[in-house]
Amino acid sequence: MGKEKTKYCTCLYYSANALSRIMTKISDEEFAITGLSSSYAFLLMIVNENPGVQPTEISHQMQLTPSTVTRLIEKMEYRNYLERKTVGRTTEVYPTKQAKELHPKIQKAWANLYNRYSTVLGKEFSKQLTADIYKATQVL
Amino acid sequence: MGKEKTKYCTCLYYSANALSRIMTKISDEEFAITGLSSSYAFLLMIVNENPGVQPTEISHQMQLTPSTVTRLIEKMEYRNYLERKTVGRTTEVYPTKQAKELHPKIQKAWANLYNRYSTVLGKEFSKQLTADIYKATQVL
DNA sequence: AAATATTGTTTGTACATACAAATATAATTT
DNA sequence: AAATTATATTTGTATGTACAAACAATATTT
Numbered sequence: 001m002g003k004e005k006t007k008y009c010t011c012l013y014y015s016a017n018a019l020s021r022i023m024t025k026i027s028d029e030e031f032a033i034t035g036l037s038s039s040y041a042f043l044l045m046i047v048n049e050n051p052g053v054q055p056t057e058i059s060h061q062m063q064l065t066p067s068t069v070t071r072l073i074e075k076m077e078y079r080n081y082l083e084r085k086t087v088g089r090t091t092e093v094y095p096t097k098q099a100k101e102l103h104p105k106i107q108k109a110w111a112n113l114y115n116r117y118s119t120v121l122g123k124e125f126s127k128q129l130t131a132d133i134y135k136a137t138q139v140l
Numbered sequence: 141m142g143k144e145k146t147k148y149c150t151c152l153y154y155s156a157n158a159l160s161r162i163m164t165k166i167s168d169e170e171f172a173i174t175g176l177s178s179s180y181a182f183l184l185m186i187v188n189e190n191p192g193v194q195p196t197e198i199s200h201q202m203q204l205t206p207s208t209v210t211r212l213i214e215k216m217e218y219r220n221y222l223e224r225k226t227v228g229r230t231t232e233v234y235p236t237k238q239a240k241e242l243h244p245k246i247q248k249a250w251a252n253l254y255n256r257y258s259t260v261l262g263k264e265f266s267k268q269l270t271a272d273i274y275k276a277t278q279v280l
Numbered sequence: 281a282a283a284t285a286t287t288g289t290t291t292g293t294a295c296a297t298a299c300a301a302a303t304a305t306a307a308t309t310t
Numbered sequence: 311a312a313a314t315t316a317t318a319t320t321t322g323t324a325t326g327t328a329c330a331a332a333c334a335a336t337a338t339t340t
Contacts, residue, residue, distance in 0.1 A: 006201045011250075012257055012266060013167040013178060015273040018203045020160030021297080022280050024326090027153040038153060039326070056288060061146045063158045068327050070290055089288050089335035110151075117152055120279055126152060129272050133155040136269060139260055140162050161327080164296090179296070196318060208297050210320055229305035229318050286337070291330100298325080308315070 016133075023117070030113040034105045039064075041106050043072050044081060044095065048103045052085075052092040063137075156273075163257070170253040174245045179204075181246050183212050184221060184235065188243045192225075192232040203277075 008014040027038040034041050039062070046061050047053055059069045073093055076082040081099040085092045118126040148154040167178040174181050179202070186201050187193055199209045213233055216222040221239040225232045258266040 006203065008182065008201065009274045010267075010270060011254070012270045012273070013163045013253065014182075014203070015270050015277065016156070016159045016163045018277045019156045019273050019280075021203075022277055023153045023156045025298095026280065037325085042148065042154075054288080055290095061148065063146065063154070063161075064326095065328055066289065067291080067329075071327080074290090086289090089333095091289065113153065114151070117280065121276055125272075126276075127150075129276060130150060130152045130155050132265075132269050132272065133152070133159050134149045136261055136266075137155065137158045137162055140159075140166065140257065165328095177295085194318080195320095204296095205298055206319065207299075207321080211297080214320090226319090229303095231319065282340085284337100284339070287335085289332100289334080291332070293329090293331105295328085296326090299323090300321100301323105302319100302321070304317100304319080306315100306317075308313100310311100310313075 026116060027113055030116060031106070031109045033112075034102055034109050036102075036106075039072055040076060040081075041109065043069075043076060044099050044102065045106050045110070047082060047093050047095045048099060048106075051094050054090050054092060056090075058093065166256060167253055170256060171246070171249045173252075174242055174249050176242075176246075179212060180216060180221075181249065183209075183216060184239050184242065185246050185250070187222060187233050187235045188239060188246075191234050194230050194232060196230075198233070 006014070024038060031038050031041040036044065042062060043058065046058055050057070055066055055069045055073065058064075058073075059066045062069065064072075073082055073084065076099075077084060080096055081102075083094045083096060085094065121129065146154070164178060171178050171181045176184070182202060183198065186198055190197070195206055195209045195213065198204075198213075199206045202209065204212075213222055213224065216239075217224060220236055221242075223234045223236060225234065261269065
């Protein structure tokens with residue numbers, strides 16, 4: 001780890017992975033006030049805002065594999081934040097009272113996260129960077 | 141997964157993670173000709189070019205945790221690509237014949253990786269993007 | 281209506297990575 | 311020289327993610 005220069009810093013694979021690890025760390029730090037790590041917080045946000053949403057839709061929103069989403073939901077169900085209702089071949093995911101109550105805190109944490117990195121990186125740069133990265137994900 | 145737009149695409153955490161997953165996939169595809177996945181290939185590259193290099197130095201180069209590096213080395217030792225020699229409190233890592241022989245293929249794969257994404261993204265854009273991402277990792 | 285294909289979800293399994301604690305050695309202080 | 315602190319590495323354990331296969335239900339074709 002650390003901030004030394006590496007021969008590989010000109011490799012997109014390398015840089016992208018490094019950034020991902022750092023952002024995950026920062027994000028987890030900010031979401032700590034919710035008692036959840038980032039992925040679970042985002043999952044709850046999505047379900048809170050779309051009660052009854054289906055795993056497939058969640059996997060689109062979160063840009064994660066369906067199997068990963070199942071795993072995330074399972075854990076949140078176990079911890080009493082979510083409930084699943086099977087409807088035909090689909091599944092509907094609902095927030096529990098506990099999840100709904102957490103919503104403001106999650107939103108706050110998300111805002112903090114945004115403020116944190118956009119302060120450090122500069123508002124313009126971070127906006128541009130995010131957009132460029134997103135563009136790359138769409139093209140690749 | 142997929143290419144649908146999500147509310148969260150303006151979040152750096154989200155975009156960065158998405159890009160990281162995609163790049164890892166692409167990179168693994170390109171390194172497949174070496175029979176290794178990306179991290180192991182990069183590890184071998186580093187050791188081939190710096191025989192006797194220590195785990196700490198590797199962890200700087202790879203921007204990974206020391207414990208992760210230990211795990212990577214362990215596996216490559218098991219697969220007969222690397223050897224460890226304990227020297228005082230440090231460890232020196234050496235490539236085996238097998239690793240040395242693989243070096244050209246690894247370099248080829250790395251070049252292919254570069255060509256692949258810089259073709260899709262455009263040479264200028266991908267260069268700029270990589271630089272910007274690297275810059276962000278240094279600041280955050 | 282039966283056979284086939286498609287879609288949505290979950291399960292088994294595996295992997296990369298990290299954190300915290302343990303270990304081992306070296307360096308510094310007293 | 312003994313005690314303390316610092317550094318390098320490894321180990322135990324946990325997490326997030328994915329792939330491939332299995333399962334279940336719906337839709338389509340024949």
